[in-house]
Amino acid sequence: MNNLQYQLGRSFIYSILIGFALLYLAPLYVMLITSLKDVEEIRSGNLIALPESFNFSAWAKAWSSACTGSDCQGLAPYFWNSMRIVIPAVLMSTVIGACNGYVLAQWQFKGSNFLFGALLFGCFIPFQVILLPMAKLLAVLGLANTVTGLVAVHVVYGITFTTLFFRNYYIAIPSELVRAARLDGAGFFTIFWRIFLPMSTPIFVVTVIWQFTQIWNDFLFGVVYSGPGTQPITVALNNLVNTSIGGKQYNVDMAAAIIAALPTLVVYIVAGKYFVRGLTAGAVKG
Amino acid sequence: MGAINIQNLVKSYADTEVLKGINLAINDGEFLILVGPSGCGKSTLMNCIAGLEEVTSGNLIIDEDNVTDLNPKDRDIAMVFQSYALYPTMTVAKNISFGLEMRKYPKDSIEHTIQEVAKLLQIEHLLQRKPSQLSGGQRQRVAMGRALARSPRVFLFDEPLSNLDAKLRVEMRTEIKKLHKRLNTTIVYVTHDQVEAMTLADRIAVMKDGYVQQFGTPYEIYNDPANRFVADFMGSPAMNFVECVVIDDKLIIESDGKSVQLNVPDGQALIKAGIDTVILGIRPEMITEPKPHGNSGYITEIPFTIDVTEPTGPDTLAFGTWNNQEVQARLSPEAGAKAAQSNQLLVQIDTSKAVLFDPHTGKRIRT
Structure with a gap:
């Protein structure tokens, strides 16, 4: 009986912890998958859906050719x-x-x-x-x-x-x-x-x-x-x-x-x- | 080489004087113990000798050199600290050799010294360990090894045994005494443990409130205390203090409804002082069951009602009252056992070593 109570308590605690961890990780997840989609897909698709194909061109652009003001050398x-x-x-x-x-x-x-x-x-x-x-x-x-x-x-x-x-x-x-x-x-x-x-x-x-x-x-x-x-x-x-x-x-x-x-x-x-x-x-x- | 001469040494922090004019002359090779209750200034005095505290006024002379204003490292002194203060990130060998390295000793002589010291203290197998991997007793040895390695003029020990358990403390005490016999270097040793003081010292300086109360051999301190404080502090179980009425050169003790007159060695001084009450100081071992004795004139027998007995093994302490004040007697175990049953015993008081104190000032009254 005691053991069951203990396990119930544990699973309650862990489910809360996991829930909050997911909540905190959600923005990172969205950022990551959004960075791998192309603009078309972002506009038409679901915010949390995985990209159809992994596309790293946005990363390359952000690093070396995106415009910051009038200057277009990336970050x-x-x-x-x-x-x-x-x-x-x-x-x-x-x-x-x-x-x-x-x-x-x-x-x-x-x-x-x-x-x-x-x-x-x-x-x-x-x-x-x-x-x-x-x-x-x-x-x-x-x-x-x-x-x-x-x-x-x-x-x-x-x-x-x-x-x-x-x-x-x-x-x-x-x-x-x-x-x-x-x-x-x-x-x-x-x-x-x-x-x-x-x-x-x-x-x-x-x-x-x-x-x-x-x-x-x-x-x-x-x-x-x-x-x-x-x-x-x-x-x-x-x-x-x-x-x-x-x-x-x-x-x-x-x-x-x-x-x-x-x-x-x-x-x-x-x-x-x-x-x-x-x-x-x-x-x-x- | 290591005679220390402390002349009129004063140390104050802001407005509080901690040391109020200390004068001590310590001979080369002597084992001096500074003893006193906490706050008496004994550790401050030691730090002044080491140079870790600046003195406010006075002089400190080691051999012929006035070291009052010298840096600690230039005084040729080594110290063993209460917390050992081993360097935590260095191995035992490095801990021992650090001081030599700082003084730029050649490598092979350092190596030789480490081995020598390690052998002397039986820590050869620990040389590659870190302090955290050592037991309390082993750390204590390493701390001593670090001090020994430099073979300084003077060793300072700051309550080195107080962090050890009782058994180990007794063992290390003997070992320190052996070490001193062997090296014959001056040692100044601070403790608040009067047993340590009695067993180790060549001479003891009893301190209180920033003054040296008495400076003498353990025998002098124990048998001929300068004042009531020293008499009370040194000796375990502590000396009995009984306030007595004085008649001529004799003291009146009332016990169990009977009154006796005691002869004391300093009786003549009482007449000179012309006082009617005095504090009698008498050690428990001088109050015993009646024993065969010569006729010294200082033995008196008196009935004794016993409240409590405390058997310690070799003898039994019995508590009773004289003149309505608590008194401890030291009985043989057999007499103690009998006394515990009947609560009544005839005891003999040997006043040949009794001392007298002024009831107001606590000073000795003596001829």
Whole structure:
């Protein structure tokens, strides 16, 4: 009797979970099959029906020849723009965050808690608030409309988050470890390099995923601080969808959207299992 | 090489003084124990010796060198931490050799030292393991190995045994003592466990409230305590404290409706001090069943009503009251068993080692 009840309960829970999973996956499914249909079939057919034949021409077009405004080179150049922005910005903000976190957690100085509080405050500053002053600053520095400028903005904005992650991870490590290493003759950087970095893999993964997703998906900074040749893929996607020559090409739009989302998906799939593990490890002990 | 001279050392955090002028002279090769209740400043003092805390004022001299303002790494000191503080991502061998590597020892001499230390501590089979794969006792050994590898002038031990279970603690205690015998290097050892302090130390510094209350050999600390705090803190079971009325140079004890006068070694001081009550400090082992004794003049017999007995094996502790204050006696198991049945026993009090304290200040009264 008990066993039957248990199984009933389980199947109830699983059916709800599966139902919600399908609900969440439905848009992706629609995007995917729509991108593989031709325009004719989309217009006449059923939204959720499988395509009659798999047709990858929309993908090719989205990648290399679709028009984003007056420029018809597809998403490819903007994809590489995004890479040129994201990779240095992620690496720099992560490394700086690791150093900051190490100092704030293990080498506390007078006012270090205040500094940490002030840095945390940076997490709550909305993008819109700094939009105009940052534009002015970038212009003064000669970085307006450049990839370098966008990297700088993302690094500065990211430091608050990366510092928070690393500080909370390192605060859980007993300070006796630093003391032992100091007595052993190791200095500030040696301790960081030889003792703290080797045990930081989970938090590095968390930070990289977080920063990669944030910066790759950013639209506002991308649209404001980029020039014609330096737009990131999110801006290009917007332009592509808003440019229509002849009828709306939903298949190309869908393929372009998936292309734009692909790198973050890949990062999650490759490193996702560390993400939850690292986040909770830092949070629970911190 | 490793004589430590601590001169007037003061350490304060903001407004609170944690160490209020510590003076200690530790001889080369001596095993010094810093003992005291938590918050007494013993760990702070150790961190000051290590250089992990800056001192506010005073001097710290090792051999001939004034190391007060030196970096920890330049003091030639090694420390064993309470949590062991092993480097989690390094193997045992790497943990041991890290300090040598930092000091740029040649490779083959490092290799040699690792083997030597591992052999001494019997951890040769663990060298390739990570700390997470070790038991508590093994981690303890590795932590000691890391300190030993550098053969420093001074070893510091910060409550190294407090994370081990009772049996292992006793084993490691003996081992540390053997190690000290063998190496003959100065050791400063912090503990709050007075048994550890008594068994290991050449000399003990009992600390409380940022002061050294007494600095002496275990024998002196146990038999000739400087004040009531030291007498109370050292010794298990703890010393009995009984407030007594003074008549001339004698103390009055009332037990079971009978009153006796006790002779005490410091009796003359009572007359000089001219006080009417005093705290008698007497250790439980000095209150026993009547035994054959010479005539020292310090043996008194008195009936004792027993509330509770606690057999410990080698002897039995019996609790009763004198002058309406609780007193512990230490009886033989046979006398204890008899006493448990009848609740009544004639005991002898040996006051030859009794000490007297001022009831208000807790200071010793002595001739």
